[in-house]
Structure formats: structure tokens, C-alpha cells
Amino acid sequence: MAARGRECSIANALSVVGERWSLLALREIMLGARRFDQIARNTGASRDILATRLRTLVDAGVLEKRQYEWQPPRFEYVPTEAGRALNPILLSLMEWGDRYVTDGPPPTVLRHDCGAELHAATVCGHCHEPIEPNSLAPVRIGQAPA
Amino acid sequence: MAARGRECSIANALSVVGERWSLLALREIMLGARRFDQIARNTGASRDILATRLRTLVDAGVLEKRQYEWQPPRFEYVPTEAGRALNPILLSLMEWGDRYVTDGPPPTVLRHDCGAELHAATVCGHCHEPIEPNSLAPVRIGQAPA
DNA sequence: TCAGCTGAGTTTGTTTTTCCAACTCACTAT
């Protein structure tokens, strides 16, 4: 599966969350849907694929599957720390989709604790400045195949 | 293709860049690889799929296909503004992959103009504070199917 | 001048995935 492309953490990340429906399942879970049927309905994924994806995400340590009832067995999927750390990616995708894909107003609007409507921005963690297209220089680049 | 899931810009964004190989092709283009064979080699995607993906990305306005030589016809793919705006997503994925997936040191390291090694952070565009897991409240949520 | 190379795909045939609907199983509510 890790094909013979460039060695790269983007590729590694996508091998975990890059399959169809994975990020949408994560979105639902972040929005608070924790049960299988809810996630299936709200994403539109077919149930067999969703079961496979959730298993993959649990195996990768992104989600935890918890049994919260035994009588009829019932489960919930909750994000781990690694799962919560995907929020920036979801928010960046939403921001980009709002600006460049979605027609009309954003379907989903969130408010940040500071009081403003959220518009996610990606900044340098050190100087906190936005990352401009040409403000990056390579120090080391994962090696590409021969 | 826009299945009957929740109306959502994340889903819309993924309908453009969420197919297998699209983001890796974008990564290569951001790293400066602009020719078909280079992108194919460095991603590991098979040529037919890559041709399809690049067409999709051009049609979606993420890339522009430019002919830079006529004698033997030669082309290059360059990011549009929408394409450059995907950089935050790639950097967030890299950051997440470095932390939670890649074993060992990050294969790729970039330096920001401020002098520090880049670690992308996602912040509220208004108050510039990092977005904590529970610092968001819904104002409006794209409606889910009935 | 003729074989081989490069770039940019397309074609072909085979494997994988995906999709969808229906089915299971266990319990609950009417």
C-alpha cells in the first residue's frame, strides 16, 4: 500500500485518513455523532464501507470504540488525542471548500471562544505569521524513488 | 457523486481533492515538480489515474495546464490561487503525519522565512489563538439528510 | 540513418473496491 512514491508524512497521513469516507466519518464524530447508524446516515457512506473505515481508524489509534451498554450491545466511537489533532485538517478543508467549492454561503458556521465566527488560518508555530506561498525553504525533502 | 450526506464544505472540498493521488500530485507540484512524468514517478501513481486526476484538478480550477514548448509539445502544471490555498491543508497533514504516523524523524523539513523550522499551527483567524478541541460552538450546521 | 530515448499520455486486460439492498441478531416498545 505504501507504494513506491516519495517518503513523506503527507502520504503517511493519507494512508490513515485518506480513503473515501474516513474524513467525513471523522467530521461526524467531531460534530458529536458517535453511533454507527448516525455516522452512516449523516455521511451517506454505505454501512459495509463505514464498518471497514471505522475499524481502520480504530486500529490506527485515531478512534476508540467503547461499549456503553451491554444488554443489547451498543458502541460509541470517540476520538483519541490523535483523532482530536485532526481537527485542524478538517477546519482547513472546510475553509477551503467554503471559499473555492461551495456555492453560496457556508453550510456550516462555527464560533470560536473569542466570540468571532471561525475562519481557520494556518500559521508558523514559531512566529505565528501566516504561511505565504513563497515563505518556505526546504531543509530536507523526503527522498523520491530512483 | 455528491451523495446524500450532510451538506458540508468538507465534503465539497473532498469531492475536488479527496480522491486517491490528488493531494500527492498537489504536493509534488508544490515542491516544484511540474511535469507529468516527474509527478508520476514521485507519487507512485499509475499514469492513467494521474492523467485523470490532473484533468479533474484542472477542470476544478486548482491547476492550470500550460504548454511551454511546441516543437515536441510539452506541458507543465502550475497551481492557481485555489491551488496555492491548499498549502495549509498539505502542511497540516504533514504535521499530523509527522506526529502520529511516521516512524522516526520527519522525512521532510521546511524552514519558514522567520528562520524557524516550520511547524504549521491552525489558529482562529480573528484572535490568532490556537483552536482548542472545545473552543468551538456551532452557529449553523449543514443539514443532514432526513 | 537508424536504434534508442524522452515526454505525455492512452489502451488493454486483470485485480480491487465500492456500492446497494437485503439479511442477521439481540433487545425494546406497543
Add this chain to the structure above:
DNA sequence: ATAGTGAGTTGGAAAAACAAACTCAGCTGA
């Protein structure tokens, strides 16, 4: 007794991905 909910699994058809070979045009070097 019937219907409904939750959490999947199963089976068969349709779509997508894969790999290798092929095309076509011009260029390269012997």
C-alpha cells in the same frame, strides 16, 4: 405479535484502480 433500533455482515453487480505495453512526435548519438 409486530415493529423498530443499533450494529453490523453478506452477496452480487458496477465502478475504479493497477500494471504493463503501446502510441506518437521529435530529439540524440553512433
